[in-house]
Amino acid sequence: MTEIFKIFRVTAAESEKIIHSVNEPHTHTFEELIIGGQGQLEHFIDFKSHLMDAPFISFVTQGKIHRVRPLLKDGKCDIWALRFKSEFIAETTFSLYASFHDKANIQMQSTQCFERLDTICKIIFDEYLQDTPDLAVIRQLLSTLFTIIESERRKLNLDDKESKKIQGSTFKNFLILLEEHYKEHKDVNFYANKLFMSSRNLNLICQNILQ
Known part of the structure; x- marks a missing residue:
């Protein structure tokens, strides 16, 4: 990835394409945040395979060997993927590494949290599609996403x-x-x-x- 930031949405149609394409375990030179509201995620990471029902969150640090397969459930799939270079939010990257080390996946207990995350992702996506997107706005919204995610983590038992x-x-x-x-x-x-x-x-x- 040459861009410092990228966001895209995986729908049911995109899920079908990924399922039928070659998808071997690999590493990234960027960080990746995955937020799922519908469907399932089959995630191979840390040499273990996990299957999660939406709503879920997954964060993959750069250099980790992993493979993601977005799957349909009840014919539906709705997943946001946000990719960014470490330097994009350099001041918080080390906190993310500590928070998600050995626990890359979070199963959310309700859809309420996802709805808030989904709203922010839509705003980020709209800004990203602008002819000249304001990276400062995207950076602030991305930090807000992680703040909400950390809050959700603390609510878990x-x-x-x-x-x-x-x-x-x-x-x-x-x-x-x-x-x-x-x-x-x-x-x-x-x-x-x-x-x-x-x-x-x-x-x-x-x-x-x-x-």
């Missing part, structure tokens, strides 16, 4: 071990940000936004880790 692991990763990323910006006058809201959470949640995580 995580066991205590998984919760502590995520909190540990968040705290580590917070320390990295502190090291990068300690010479600047940044408040807690700045760091919380970079980590896709509220300042209250960041404070709670720091308290839990430091206790």
